[in-house]
Amino acid sequence: MIRLENVSKSYPTSTRPALDGVDVEIEKGEFVFLVGSSGSGKSTFLRLLLKEDTPSTGRVHVLGKDLARLSPWKVPALRRQIGCVFQDFRLLPNKTVTQNVAFALEVIGKPRGTIEKVVPEVLQLVGLEGKGGRMPDELSGGEQQRVAVARAFVNRPMLLIADEPTGNLDPTTSVGIMKLLDRINRTGTTVVMATHDAQIVDSMRRRVVELSQGKVVRDQSRGVYGYGA
């Protein structure tokens, strides 16, 4: 599903590499927490999976493809199989909930009939039935993140990448979002989630990969956030 082989990434503006010899393999259907302090390389890790960036050295395989050999015009096809959720939701403020979710399908050229069928289904899945006509600013933070999850999942991706999806949410709302991600994971979608939220990691008891200064310092199935926590 995902395999990083001895991956390093240096940015020209920094003396220390953002990732330093990372070897990680993630199987299909896994739920993996990526933990570590700010600047530990979590975001770089996720960017490499999307081919938003290329590694300085090493190989990245995602969904059976060697990203170094993936020609630029095939990158969109890769991204269609990956859903993304972010801390700041990234909804379009001038579109309704339904339009926001439909946008993700429209821009990859899905026929209108399909869109009209699957958008209400996914809104129901994330618990937003009846709110399709709302604008994002009429929703709570938790609801907005549900819209973002719906948008990420509406095309039924093989892989869902979440970059601190609960970072802007209160603990109770976060639990709701985590239940949703867990439900999505149970449909067979692999989930990779970067987070700072110790409580969530400890309660879910899933695989934990900890990064520190660009190195993998811990890779533990059914792990917790940190030894000290």
Add this chain to the structure above:
Amino acid sequence: MRAQFVLSEIWIGLRRNATMTVALIVVMTISLLFLGGSLLVGKQVDHMKGYWYDKVEVTVYLCGETSSAGNCGGKEVTNDQRQQIGKDLAATPQVERVFYESKQQAYARFKEQFKDSPDLVANVTPDALPESYRVKLHDPKQFDVVASAFQDRPGVDTVQDLKKLLEPVFKVLDGVSFGVLLFSGIMLFAAILLIAIMIRVSTFSRRREIGIMRLVGASNLYIQLPFLLEGAIAGLVGGVLASGFLAVSKWFIVDQRLRQYIKFTTFIGWGDVFAVIPVMVLTGVLISLVASYLSLLRYLRV
């Protein structure tokens, strides 16, 4: 590819940048109008060349009492000289036809030419005008051969080439055509810069949408197409407006003015205008597309 979605994106983009779109259309219109104008002036020159070169004659003026040329020696041409020159002209291979024009005929033509200035005609008598041979050449460019053969003959005053007289006129018109083309080029350059700014602004104002499109795997074409078509539409509208203005200008300047007052040449017709219009519209659309694409490469990293 869903046409309706692309069209609505284009509409949103054009409306969001309404001021800039209008500016672009205005600049496009002006530059394309001048492009068309330049092409039409060029066609007009061709028309005039065709009209005049068809009539172009070399005139061999014969010596008269008042001739000042060296080989006249202040004496009028003799009958023998006149006949010999006529025969030799007819025998020259470059010559197609030779007509003799007597003083009386020259006077008649003079009167006809200057019938609007009776004072001038009153002051001229048939004797003051030179007799001449009007020579039609197979190829107007062969003038020099004829001129050098007859220039220094006794009894010949001067050899005059109508083409040499017309050449400066055509040079001026060619210059006008080039100047207008240059101006059009400068305006088109301004249009290209406007497109670059427009793309920069509209990619910035739509950066959220673009970010999400990239993220969910929209193809480059899908992301770029609305921007490309925005530019192309502005180019198309500019081209169509410019074509309209060009047609109106042709009607107003050529048909309503020049044709009324200037009778000695033919003018461009509607066929010429319709030949220029596709060039203008295509230039507008293609320049917009190329400029948009190059700007997108710069401001929209996919």
